[in-house]
Amino acid sequence: MRLSDAATGSARIELQHYLQGPKAANLLRVILPDGHMLQGQLIDGCNEPGGGWLLINIGQFELTPEPSANANVWKWE
Structure with a gap:
């Protein structure tokens, strides 16, 4: 992707x-791999077996950090 x-x-x-x-x-x-989340309304796209693309409408500030799934594992000492 x-x-x-x-x-x-x-x-x-x-x-x-x-x-x-x-x-x-x-x-x-x-x-995203760095933990940020991007979301938006689908505007257009093409989804085919060999690949495709999606176009989404996003707001100016919709790239926000997503809490790590391993947040409870880490401990600061």
């Missing part, structure tokens, strides 16, 4: 393979 800035207020997600999910989805949430 590759994420790019499509225009003001939108992002394009390029897919390397078919994305499994609900057929009537209207919202996409992506958690």
Whole structure:
């Protein structure tokens, strides 16, 4: 998957393979490797077996940190 800035207020997600999910989805949430979360309303897209792309409408401040799933494991000493 590759994420790019499509225009003001939108992002394009390029897919390397078919994305499994609900057929009537209207919202996409992506958690990036650095722990930030990007979400937005689906505007357009193409989802095919060999890959595709999705265009989502995002707000200016919708790139927020997502709490780590291992947050309870780490202890500061």
